[in-house]
Amino acid sequence: MNQYETIFVMTPVLSDDQLKETVKDYKTFLQEKGAVIVNEDNWGLKKLAYPIKKKSTGFYYLFEFKADGSVIAELEIAYKRDERLLRFLTVKLDKHAVAFNEKFKNKKVETAK
């Protein structure tokens, strides 16, 4: 099992319900494949640095999970087939990255309190 991190950008034309549905789709997809979700983060609506498909904004969402490598290929195929997404990126995390994310998460929780 490796630790991965995946970010996807959804189109701004989606309604709130559709956004939640998209996120839920991928969450259940990952869980069905036996992935353990460590962290998830909603970045909300952000301005893009350059237009993609004539859209200048997008909803960012992040998942951090532990899974086997074979899951990634299936996930990326699902991403490619999905017309609700503008961009996606999946990255394998090394030990420094895991430590960094852990620290970042704790910091965020502390400031939220």
Place this chain on the structure above:
Amino acid sequence: MSDSEVRYLTPPSIEVKKDKYCRFKKSKIKHVDYKNPDFLLKFLNEQGKILPRRITGTSLKFQRKISQSVKRARQLSLLPYVADNLK
């Protein structure tokens, strides 16, 4: 004019050598985060190009990581591929 006084036609340029250092090694940062475009902006020029090591003073190990992170950020549209006035 006295002998001790030496005069030059063009004043000799005195270069003050400023020591460059790797900011990652100095502050013991081990991971370069691609999700933070504001931080990566320090290693770009105003056109959005990655600055060379000889200007920023970053060590080779971290320059590679910066380059990787900037490219990832560009893909996610967190940083532009080309820009005019980034700073």
